[in-house]
Amino acid sequence: MKTSRTTERASAKKGGPRPRRAAAAAPELSGVGVVTAEGAPGHRSVTFRFHAAPDAEVLLAGTFNGWEPSAYPLEPGTPERELHQATLVLPPGRHEYKFVVNGAWQADPDCPECAVNAFGSLNSVIHV
Numbered sequence: 102m103k104t105s106r107t108t109e110r111a112s113a114k115k116g117g118p119r120p121r122r123a124a125a126a127a128p129e130l131s132g133v134g135v136v137t138a139e140g141a142p143g144h145r146s147v148t149f150r151f152h153a154a155p156d157a158e159v160l161l162a163g164t165f166n167g168w169e170p171s172a173y174p175l176e177p178g179t180p181e182r183e184l185h186q187a188t189l190v191l192p193p194g195r196h197e198y199k200f201v202v203n204g205a206w207q208a209d210p211d212c213p214e215c216a217v218n219a220f221g222s223l224n225s226v227i228h229v
Contacts, residue, residue: 145229148188151175151200151209159185162206163198163224170201197224 151159155178160170175185197216200207208215209225218224 143193144190147191150186152183155180160201165191165196191229193229196227
């Protein structure tokens, strides 16, 4: 599909399209899980998981949402299973992200790939 430079610039200024929340749950995996999303060519359903106390506030921020943590709160775990999670549909490419746990920014301890950010700390990296 051919697009004009004006359209490309306008999309780039706005940060591009925001990822959608997935309708169906992804399979159980530890860390970050990736499965193919139906109806979204090239897009994939990605489940982000973080182990924390059930009463902890766990948010997700990354390049896919303009680093806005309030956009994607993770669903809390249970007392038996302290696993917070959220499933998003992301476009193909490299995405950096962090969890915000009770106000503190943290890289994903289960993610094998990280990148140094402008603040000198690490962001987790996922390839979709």
